[in-house]
Amino acid sequence: MSIRHGLLALLSAGPRHGYQLRAEFVASTGASWPLNIGQVYTTLSRLERDGLVVQGEEDAQGRVSYAITDDGRAELERWFRTPLVPADRPRDELVIKLAMAMTTPGVDVAAVVQAQRAATMAVMQDLTRAKRAEGITTAHRLVLDSMIFRTEAEQRWLDHCEAVLAATPQEGRA
Amino acid sequence: MSVVVELAEAARAYGEGEGAVHALKGVSLSVAAGELVAVMGPSGSGKSTLLNLAGGLDRPTSGRVTVEGADLGALAPKALAALRRRRVGYVFQEVNLIPSLSLLENVALPRELDGVRAGRAREEARAALAEVGAGHVAERLPEEVSGGQRQRAAIARALVGERRLVLADEPTGALDTHTGDQILGLLRARCDAGAAVLLVTHEPRYAAWADRVVFLRDGAVDTAAAAVSAR
Ligand SMILES: Nc1ncnc2c1ncn2[C@@H]1O[C@H](COP(=O)(O)OP(=O)(O)OP(=O)(O)O)[C@@H](O)[C@H]1O
Ligand SMILES: [Mg+2]
Numbered sequence: 346m347s348i349r350h351g352l353l354a355l356l357s358a359g360p361r362h363g364y365q366l367r368a369e370f371v372a373s374t375g376a377s378w379p380l381n382i383g384q385v386y387t388t389l390s391r392l393e394r395d396g397l398v399v400q401g402e403e404d405a406q407g408r409v410s411y412a413i414t415d416d417g418r419a420e421l422e423r424w425f426r427t428p429l430v431p432a433d434r435p436r437d438e439l440v441i442k443l444a445m446a447m448t449t450p451g452v453d454v455a456a457v458v459q460a461q462r463a464a465t466m467a468v469m470q471d472l473t474r475a476k477r478a479e480g481i482t483t484a485h486r487l488v489l490d491s492m493i494f495r496t497e498a499e500q501r502w503l504d505h506c507e508a509v510l511a512a513t514p515q516e517g518r519a
Numbered sequence: 520m521s522v523v524v525e526l527a528e529a530a531r532a533y534g535e536g537e538g539a540v541h542a543l544k545g546v547s548l549s550v551a552a553g554e555l556v557a558v559m560g561p562s563g564s565g566k567s568t569l570l571n572l573a574g575g576l577d578r579p580t581s582g583r584v585t586v587e588g589a590d591l592g593a594l595a596p597k598a599l600a601a602l603r604r605r606r607v608g609y610v611f612q613e614v615n616l617i618p619s620l621s622l623l624e625n626v627a628l629p630r631e632l633d634g635v636r637a638g639r640a641r642e643e644a645r646a647a648l649a650e651v652g653a654g655h656v657a658e659r660l661p662e663e664v665s666g667g668q669r670q671r672a673a674i675a676r677a678l679v680g681e682r683r684l685v686l687a688d689e690p691t692g693a694l695d696t697h698t699g700d701q702i703l704g705l706l707r708a709r710c711d712a713g714a715a716v717l718l719v720t721h722e723p724r725y726a727a728w729a730d731r732v733v734f735l736r737d738g739a740v741d742t743a744a745a746a747v748s749a750r
Pocket of ligand 2: 566567568612688
């Protein structure tokens with residue numbers, strides 16, 4: 346993704362200047378997705394270069410507002426229409442750690458799994474607490490849910506590791 | 520915070536000698552008012568056994584279980600039955616509604632047994648069913664509603680009245696994730712209103728609603744894990 350498409354989506358509701366875009370972006374995704382004002386302006390200038398937004402008037406405070414173009418709207422529609430393919434995930438450190446733990450002599454793999462599982466659960470508890478906060482927007486809640494589901498996938502995999510390890514005699518160890 | 524339920528070195532073995540199954544091996548755990556504690560662990564690790572002991576449905580072979588200061592082992596059967604009925608709400612792993620009673624009658628039943636008059640028991644039951652989103656099927660028999668609706672009715676039955684201790688064994692079994700979240704929201708609200716809730720679940724996302732998560736393994740609490748998740 347695309348901060349690009351996020352900004353286009355916000356601009357489709359009307360012209361906005363950089364600070365406003367940053368504030369609205371953070372409000373709808375939650376603090377889960379930090380975005381600094383520099384990233385906003387870099388992205389806006391690329392969007393302008395590609396003809397997807399145009400600069401408007403400067404206001405009394407000297408702030409420039411941006412508006413979406415027809416090409417910008419078409420690009421936004423395309424984005425919403427096109428499903429994402431799971432990107433090649435960067436190599437997952439946890440998976441490597443466990444694979445290494447399995448083959449390194451003297452490592453208590455079950456203990457590694459258990460420690461990770463407790464830490465992952467603590468993360469999920471924090472996310473769930475954030476979800477329970479009063480006055481949270483539905484968009485923000487769904488962003489948190491997405492993170493909860495991902496964390497849960499890791500947790501399930503760890504449960505699975507534990508069950509398999511418990512049932513399988515250890516192999517490949519020196 | 521006042522402790523609602525406490526297990527002290529509670530153990531439960533089935534059978535004796537060589538062939539005995541040690542379902543629970545001296546577990547100590549307490550849940551205070553306002554606290555939601557989740558119990559996780561592989562199948563057969565002793566989760567249901569723990570819940571049964573905590574609710575006085577089963578007795579430990581050794582150790583002690585206390586509910587609101589009362590040592591369950593020292594109570595006469597009648598007093599134990601009364602405490603179970605008035606103080607403890609139980610959502611079982613297998614939904615066990617009475618097939619010949621409507622959902623409303625099922626939920627009202629424990630209150631009527633408590634001596635609450637029928638009209639009021641029904642009002643309370645209606646409110647509890649509405650709270651779990653099953654108000655519109657209150658008059659139907661269990662076999663005439665979906666699995667998820669039966670599950671909601673079972674939860675309403677556990678929440679109706681002044682239950683100080685709610686024990687829930689996989690209460691989200693037949694529910695989709697959004698409804699599951701709503702159920703956890705209800706249990707959480709009960710806690711925030713002062714109840715103690717002990718929840719067994721296989722699903723990490725529901726366990727994450729808890730203040731504390733206890734991992735059981737082979738009938739014992741995994742202490743390494745407990746240290747991290749109790750924050
Ligand atoms: N009535 C019984 N007689 C003999 N063994 C029993 C009895 N009830 C339970 N057990 C054994 O005690 C152990 C713990 O059972 P328990 O029902 O507490 O597991 P659990 O953690 O709830 O599992 P699940 O996730 O499958 O519900 C198991 O090994 C089980 O076979
Ligand atoms: Mg069970």
